[in-house]
Amino acid sequence: MSNPILQLKNAAIYQGESLVLSNVNIEINKGEFVYLIGKTGTGKSSFMKTLYADLPLTEGEGQIVDFKLHGLKEKDIPFLRRKLGVVFQDFKLLIDRTINDNLLFVLKATGWKDKEKMNTRIEEVLNKVGMKTKGFKFPHELSGGEQQRVAIARALLNNPELILADEPTGNLDPQTSVEVMEVLQEINKNGNTILMATHDYALLLKYPSKTLKCDDNQVYEVVQRKG
Ligand SMILES: Nc1ncnc2c1ncn2[C@@H]1O[C@H](COP(=O)(O)OP(=O)(O)OP(=O)(O)O)[C@@H](O)[C@H]1O
Numbered sequence: 249m250s251n252p253i254l255q256l257k258n259a260a261i262y263q264g265e266s267l268v269l270s271n272v273n274i275e276i277n278k279g280e281f282v283y284l285i286g287k288t289g290t291g292k293s294s295f296m297k298t299l300y301a302d303l304p305l306t307e308g309e310g311q312i313v314d315f316k317l318h319g320l321k322e323k324d325i326p327f328l329r330r331k332l333g334v335v336f337q338d339f340k341l342l343i344d345r346t347i348n349d350n351l352l353f354v355l356k357a358t359g360w361k362d363k364e365k366m367n368t369r370i371e372e373v374l375n376k377v378g379m380k381t382k383g384f385k386f387p388h389e390l391s392g393g394e395q396q397r398v399a400i401a402r403a404l405l406n407n408p409e410l411i412l413a414d415e416p417t418g419n420l421d422p423q424t425s426v427e428v429m430e431v432l433q434e435i436n437k438n439g440n441t442i443l444m445a446t447h448d449y450a451l452l453l454k455y456p457s458k459t460l461k462c463d464d465n466q467v468y469e470v471v472q473r474k475g
Pocket residue numbers: 263264268286287288289290291292293294295462
């Protein structure tokens with residue numbers, strides 16, 4: 249039975265005045281791993297930004313983790329974002345503090361108070377991405393792949409219902425991309441739903457999964473050829 253965690257109906261996505269995607273009708277169910285592909289400039293990032301309410305949905309309807317995207321109020325955006333884990337191409341770690349303090353910062357900003365519980369949670373998420381022993385390091389002391397694993401750990405802190413990853417392997421070499429992908433696959437196997445924008449076709453071939461494509465101002469599901 250389908251159990252949508254994300255549903256867009258007749259949605260149009262704009263950057264300012266210009267229409268990027270129109271007539272978007274898609275559904276993502278709990279537990280799925282979904283790719284979002286498409287040439288550069290076709291609207292993948294705009295699509296992602298609409299989902300985490302960085303761009304408003306002004307046309308059509310959108311439902312994501314129990315929030316309505318159309319008519320979403322400014323004051324509700326932080327609550328929506330707490331239910332999402334967002335991972336970016338450029339990691340976006342705070343460079344002036346250690347990995348532990350990066351994660352602590354997010355926990356405090358999202359309402360956690362108990363020091364012991366925070367430390368336990370930090371250890372748990374770092375463990376999930378194989379970075380348990382690196383919490384004392386500063387971001388610049390880690391490789392790109394390690395930084396991205398920390399960024400994934402950060403996205404997991406509040407048990408998000410959906411993880412949005414926008415080109416998470418875009419800055420990584422092929423081997424490191426596979427390592428980061430293994431982490432995302434593992435997280436998905438443990439029940440997290442993931443939408444990942446990418447133009448890394450090698451990853452699609454190695455880890456085939458449901459794929460949405462942005463092309464010609466449309467988003468549609470593509471059927472992957474086998475063999
Ligand atoms: N901040 C912005 N203001 C105005 N137009 C924008 C803005 N960001 C993107 N666009 C335009 O929106 C369209 C879609 O861009 P978007 O970044 O969503 O594509 P993309 O598929 O993510 O590309 P890439 O793979 O290069 O990241 C492009 O025509 C782009 O020029």
